Amino acid sequence: MTTFDSLIRMDSPIGRLEIVAQDGAIVGLDIEHDGHLRHEHEPVNESPVLKQAVRELREYFAGQLREFTVPVKASGTEFQESVWRELSAIPYGAVRSYGEVGHATGRATAGRAVGGAVGANPIPLIIPCHRVLASDGRITGYSGGNGIPTKVQLLELEGIDHR
Numbered sequence: 308m309t310t311f312d313s314l315i316r317m318d319s320p321i322g323r324l325e326i327v328a329q330d331g332a333i334v335g336l337d338i339e340h341d342g343h344l345r346h347e348h349e350p351v352n353e354s355p356v357l358k359q360a361v362r363e364l365r366e367y368f369a370g371q372l373r374e375f376t377v378p379v380k381a382s383g384t385e386f387q388e389s390v391w392r393e394l395s396a397i398p399y400g401a402v403r404s405y406g407e408v409g410h411a412t413g414r415a416t417a418g419r420a421v422g423g424a425v426g427a428n429p430i431p432l433i434i435p436c437h438r439v440l441a442s443d444g445r446i447t448g449y450s451g452g453n454g455i456p457t458k459v460q461l462l463e464l465e466g467i468d469h470r
Contacts, residue, residue, distance in 0.1 A: 309335040309382075309429060313354035314346060317361050320368050320464075321457050324432075328356045332380040336360075336430045338452035364432065368464070373399035375433045383427060386412070390424035397438040400465045404442040426450040437461040445470045 311327035311334055318324075322339035325346055333356060337345040359377045366372035381391045389412040397403050403411075409421040428436040431451040437458050441447045446469055449458035462469050 311335065313352045313357050314349055315351055315353050315357040315361060316344065317364065319364065321452050321460050324364065326357055326360050326364075328354055328360075329380070331356050332378040333357075333360055333430055333433060334380050334382070336432060338431060338457060340452055360433070367432070370464070377433065379430050379433055381429050381434060383424070383429070386414070386417075386420065387424040387427055389413075390421055391428055391430075391434050394425065394428065394434050394436055394439065397435055399435075400467060402438050402440050402444075402462075402467055402469075405439060405447075406442055408439060422447070432461070438465075438467070440469060443470070444468065 309327060311329045313328045314325065316323055316325050323344060325337040325344040326333060327335040327346065356378060363372055363375050363377050381388065383391070390408060393408045393411045405418050405421045406415065409415050409417045414420065425436045425439050428434050431437065437449065446455055446458055449455050451457055459469070
């Protein structure tokens with residue numbers, strides 16, 4: 308369970324987003340699924356870093372931002388964190404395969420583990436897990452929002468070809 312000291316919600320083209328921060332860094336981002344958000348019963352408690360995140364996300368969805376600068380702190384296992392660092396290095400409009408991400412983390416044969424770490428990403432969009440596809444360019448899944456349709460929207464926003 309993510310602990311946080313501030314929370315904000317915003318509308319987006321892929322549904323409502325809920326962003327949480329702790330100690331001046333984004334620690335979680337939730338995309339609405341079936342009309343619900345993870346902390347929907349918690350009150351909004353804005354902070355400067357959350358306002359920055361909202362501003363950057365609005366610019367991203369408007370096609371005006373290609374790289375997020377808002378501070379993030381994604382907490383997981385050492386392996387998960389290494390995968391998330393690799394995801395953060397994928398530029399706007401580019402993709403990597405699960406195998407390429409595994410290779411970059413030193414675990415070239417850990418495709419399933421990489422997939423699990425990608426799916427466990429606590430800060431989608433800002434840590435761009437949607438930019439990971441199968442080696443043949445297919446979408447194999449997405450755990451955010453409404454799943455694959457949400458991933459398709461994000462890929463199309465960035466002009467990324469997919470199958």
